[in-house]
Each structure stands twice: as structure tokens, then as C-alpha cells.
Amino acid sequence: MVLTAEITVSTDTFALGSLFETFPNAVVEFEPVVPLQGDRETNTPLVWITGVEPERLLPALRKTDDVEAVQRLATVDENVLLELEWGDDLDGIVQPLLDTGGRLLTARGTATNWKFDLLFDSHVSLSEFNMTVTNNGIPVTLRKLSSSTVQREPSDGDSDRSILPNHRETLLLAYHSGYYDTPRECQLAELASKEDVSDSALSKRLRRATASLIERTLLDDESVGDPSYE
Template sequence: MVVTAEITVPADTFALGSLFQTYPDVVVEFEPLVPLQSDRETNLPLVWIGGVEPDAVLSALTEIDGIDVVARLATDGEKTLFELEWSDELDGIVQPLLDTGGRILTARGTVDHWTFRLLFDSHVSLSEFNMAVTGNGIPVTLRRLSSSTIQRDAVDEAGDRSLPPNHRETLLLAYHSGYYDTPRECQLADLAAKENVSDSALSKRIRRATASLIEHTLLADEDPEAPPRD
């Protein structure tokens, strides 16, 4: 089951929000991307920014905490396309998105607030994202929520149910490394070292992957009209 959530957060709680303090008329919109890298690599977002001279925007972007590299790619009318690279020290909503596997479908910022349309692979991931963001002191307003159940005949090229690739990779790595053996041949710290992430981040990833596996297999076999079992 995939979950789509539309949320709003105050303008100054997202990395690019500081632009509005200097240029209140600026308009920021993310360009949708088809990800070509694994979930263990940081996404490089493309952002359209209008209402301000490109040179001024470029200068302002390089001063924002949480952004390491900025490249100006193209100009279309009054908007300019920039490529950004997040730094290793992330906060706000960016790190929670990376930790929970959330994806930005659309994002638009104004001087008042940011509106995000986000995609998660389960309600568990969405809940973890919300807890992490509110734990960072950011008020989140949920404007719309929808979910879509994976059809039972949906299979990937390997013949498996449509488990998200990043979750499939995590579970297979844990399995082949002996994490599920009794006694365990590989501890959580060993797996985390292989993935170059913290123990806590990998533990969350395994829980999300397990929940996703249940949703895409066990729950897919249940009759949605059947009453719950005792």
C-alpha cells in the first residue's frame, strides 16, 4: 500500500525558506524527478525559482545551511532552474524524509508556508516521518491523505509481489548476512557498517521493510470485506 500525504509547514522550517526573508515575492517549485540512484544516496533536487534575478538567487542559495552545492542549469522566462545538493548535516523535514524513504512528488513555497505532496510506501513510514518532524519542533498540517492498495496480481520482473526495491534490498541483505539466523551470525551494528548508516537508521529501515513486506504479501491475501480475526 502506498500513501500520499499533502502537508503544509511554515516557510522558515524548510532549508530554502530563508529565501523568503530576503525576497518575499520569490516563488519556489520543485521539478519532479525519476530517481536513478539507490535510496542510500542523497537525492539532488531540481528547483525552479522565479521572481528574483538569477544571480541574486544563486548567491543566496550558496549561503543557506544544509545546502553544499548549487548549479544554475537553465532559465525559462522569469524562472531559473537550479540543481541543489543537500549537505551531510540535515534537519527540518529533509532528514526525516531520507530516513523514512519518503519522496517529494510536488513542493511549492511562498512567504507564508511550504506545501508538500509526499509519497510513502506505508502508513508506518508516514507515521515515523510525522513523529520525526514534530520531534524537530516543526508544526505539520495534514491537508489531504490518500492510499492505494497494491493489486494482488501486481508482480515485478522477478515474479514477486511489488515490494519497493529499497525494502527488498534491505531484507535480502539482512537475510544473506545471517541477521535472521538463530543464533544471529550478523548483528545490527555489522549490517549498519556495511550500509554506512547508524544502527538506529538501519533498525528503522528494517522495520519499515518488514511492515512493507507484510502489507504487500500477507495483507494482500486477505479479503478486505472479511471481519478481523480474533
């Protein structure tokens, strides 16, 4: 089961928020990009910006703390397509989204707020994201939540790899390393070292993966409740 959450946050809690202080009529929309070169695409998004003169826009973006570099790719009427390179200190909702394995599907920013469509692989991941962002002092408004079961006919020799798109490899590594054996052949710290993450991060990842596996194999849509946003 995958979950799509439509949320809004205040403008100043996401990258480029300071842009609207100078250009209150600006509209920022992220262009979906299919990753082909590892992590580079996550660090160099494509964005359309309207409502700002291009000659004023680029100098303003280069002065923001969020942007390391900016390149104009195209100008169509009053729409400017830019490639941005993020700085190293992104905060707000970005790090919690990365930590919980969430995916950013769409993003639209105005002087009023940022609206996001986010994809999570389980209710646990979504709840952890919401809790972390809220604890960071960022109010999140949930506008819409929908769920669906991912189904795909496996080909010969292809077991159901679509069950856990984000955590399958972690579960398999833990299994083959003897983490689930009794007694354990591999401790959490050793497994975390193999994954090059902290013990805490790996423990959370394994819990999310296990919860997602249970939801997708033992529960149906009607038996899974919505996460709490209080």
C-alpha cells in the first residue's frame, strides 16, 4: 500500500521561501524529473517561476542561502525554467522527508504557502514524517490523504519486488546477515555500519519496512486506519 498526502506549510519553512519576500507575486512550481544519475537529481531540481522578471530573478536567487548555483534553461512568455543546485544546509521539511523515505511528487509555492503532494510507502513513514516536522516547529496542514495497493504481475524469476520499493534491500541485507536469526548472527550496530547509517536511523528504517510489509501482505485497505494529525 502506498499513501499520497497533500499538505501545506507556511512559505518560510521550505527552500526559496525568502524569494516571496522580494517578489510576492511569484509562483514556483517544481518540474518532475526522472532520476538517472543517482543523487544528483535530488540536488539539482528543475523549477518553473512566473511573476518575476528574469533579469531580476537570477541575481535574487543567487543571494539566497538555499541555492548554491542557478542556471536558466528556457524562457516561455513570462515563465522561466531554471536548474537549481541546493546548498548543503537545507532544513524545514526536506531532511524529515529524506529520513522517512518519502517522495516529493509535486510542489507549488506562493507568498501564501507551499503545497506538496508527497508519497509514502506506509502509514508509519507518514506518521513519523508528520511527527518530526511538527516537533521541529513547522505546522503541517493535511489537505487530502489517499491510499492504494500497488499491484504488478511479476515476470519469471522476479519475485514481488514491488512490495517494498524503498526498503526491500535493507530487509534482505538484514535477513542474509543473520539479523533475524536466533541467536542473532549480526547486531544492529554491525548492520548499520554496512548501510553507512546510524543505529537509530537503521532501526527506524527496519520498523518502517516491517510495517509496510505487514500492511501490504496481511491487511487490506479497510483494516488500515488513517494516521493521526493532531
